Amino acid sequence: MTATATPVVLPSDWRDFFALTKPRVMSLVIFTGLCGLLAAPEGINPVIGFTAILCIALGAGGAATLNQWWESDLDAGMKRTAQRPLPAGRLAHGDALTFGIILSVGSVIVMGLAVHWLAASILAISILYYAVIYTIWLKPRTPQNIVIGGGAGAFPPMIGWVAVTGEITAMPILLFAIIFMWTPPHFWALALFVQSDYAKVGIPMMPVVKGEASTRRQILIYAVLLLPFVIAPWWIGGTGAIYGIVALVLTLAFIALSVPVATRRAVEGDSMKPEKRLFGFSILYLFALFAALVVDRFVSPLWNL
Numbered sequence: 065m066t067a068t069a070t071p072v073v074l075p076s077d078w079r080d081f082f083a084l085t086k087p088r089v090m091s092l093v094i095f096t097g098l099c100g101l102l103a104a105p106e107g108i109n110p111v112i113g114f115t116a117i118l119c120i121a122l123g124a125g126g127a128a129t130l131n132q133w134w135e136s137d138l139d140a141g142m143k144r145t146a147q148r149p150l151p152a153g154r155l156a157h158g159d160a161l162t163f164g165i166i167l168s169v170g171s172v173i174v175m176g177l178a179v180h181w182l183a184a185s186i187l188a189i190s191i192l193y194y195a196v197i198y199t200i201w202l203k204p205r206t207p208q209n210i211v212i213g214g215g216a217g218a219f220p221p222m223i224g225w226v227a228v229t230g231e232i233t234a235m236p237i238l239l240f241a242i243i244f245m246w247t248p249p250h251f252w253a254l255a256l257f258v259q260s261d262y263a264k265v266g267i268p269m270m271p272v273v274k275g276e277a278s279t280r281r282q283i284l285i286y287a288v289l290l291l292p293f294v295i296a297p298w299w300i301g302g303t304g305a306i307y308g309i310v311a312l313v314l315t316l317a318f319i320a321l322s323v324p325v326a327t328r329r330a331v332e333g334d335s336m337k338p339e340k341r342l343f344g345f346s347i348l349y350l351f352a353l354f355a356a357l358v359v360d361r362f363v364s365p366l367w368n369l
């Protein structure tokens with residue numbers, strides 16, 4: 065008689081549920097949402113504003129939970145993700161699914177009731193975008209997965225802005241476009257130094273399918289294409305010069321760091337320093353760019369900039 069292996073689930077605590085929300089990644093998602101909210105004209109009642117950001121955080125955490133519930137087999141096969149609560153057996157799948165659904169549905173309902181139904185609808189779209197369109201549909205099928213899927217992470221500043229104004233205008237669309245164009249260099253820089261992991265579990269990430277040279281070229285192309293999008297808010301008069309100058313300097317630095325990544329080939333045992341530097345800078349870049357947007361909103365009018 066052969067024994068059937070029953071998965072062992074170790075006792076879980078709140079830390080495992082917290083880890084399911086991908087808190088480090090989502091910190092930037094929440095920050096860009098907060099900046100969208102603060103940069104919007106008119107301003108918002110602080111309690112309603114806080115509720116809106118809480119809903120973005122809970123919704124993003126819910127979507128990240130559903131992503132890991134769906135992908136626990138893949139995560140088990142990659143060194144970077146094998147210690148996550150589900151593949152490590154610290155959490156039952158059913159509990160993760162329930163947690164993900166409660167956060168996702170709850171955040172949308174609270175956003176709708178307490179803040180605005182248009183903001184709630186965009187939040188619902190972004191959760192479905194990340195959990196279904198990106199995770200279930202695009203990620204296992206096409207190397208364009210993160211180009212199209214990048215839309216999921218681009219919604220938060222638009223949600224923050226719309227929570228205040230109740231309408232979708234040029235500025236929130238541009239904030240969406242900025243993160244959309246930023247995502248490919250952000251992720252492909254990382255994929256270049258963890259690509260063996262993705263190949264192992266059959267995920268068609270760009271470096272695995274199209275090769276390193278093509279990925280490196282595309283990183284630079286997206287970094288350059290990002291420039292008109294980051295300048296556009298200043299150009300259309302949606303921000304002052306503080307944002308414009310910071311955006312220009314930051315993006316030129318982003319392009320400058322993409323050049324060595326685009327023009328080199330990794331050799332056996334390579335430390336992948338330029339790729340790691342670009343990935344690290346991509347995160348700092350978005351934090352600084354969105355911080356500049358908020359500083360500009362409050363300081364530029366004082367100086368008539």
Ligand code: HEM
Pocket residue numbers: 086088089090091092093096144198209210213214216217218243247250251254347350
């Ligand atoms: C489809 C689009 C994206 C993909 C595939 C992606 C993928 C990744 C991956 C695999 C990591 C490594 C960290 C980990 O293992 O959890 C990472 C890190 C990170 N990502 Fe992204 N990302 C995307 C979009 C975004 C967006 C839109 C944001 C925020 C606006 C973001 C913010 C971050 C941050 C802050 C980190 C660093 C986390 C840390 O310090 O560990 N990412 N990303």
Ligand SMILES: CC(C)=CCC/C(C)=C/CC/C(C)=C/COP(=O)(O)OP(=O)(O)O
Pocket residue numbers: 086089093120123124127131135145187190191194203216217218219220
């Ligand atoms: C409000 C809302 C719903 C926001 C969505 C936020 C968002 C940033 C989505 C995409 C970013 C992300 C964590 C990608 C990780 O890719 P992966 O899941 O393929 O990475 P992995 O290989 O680490 O699992």
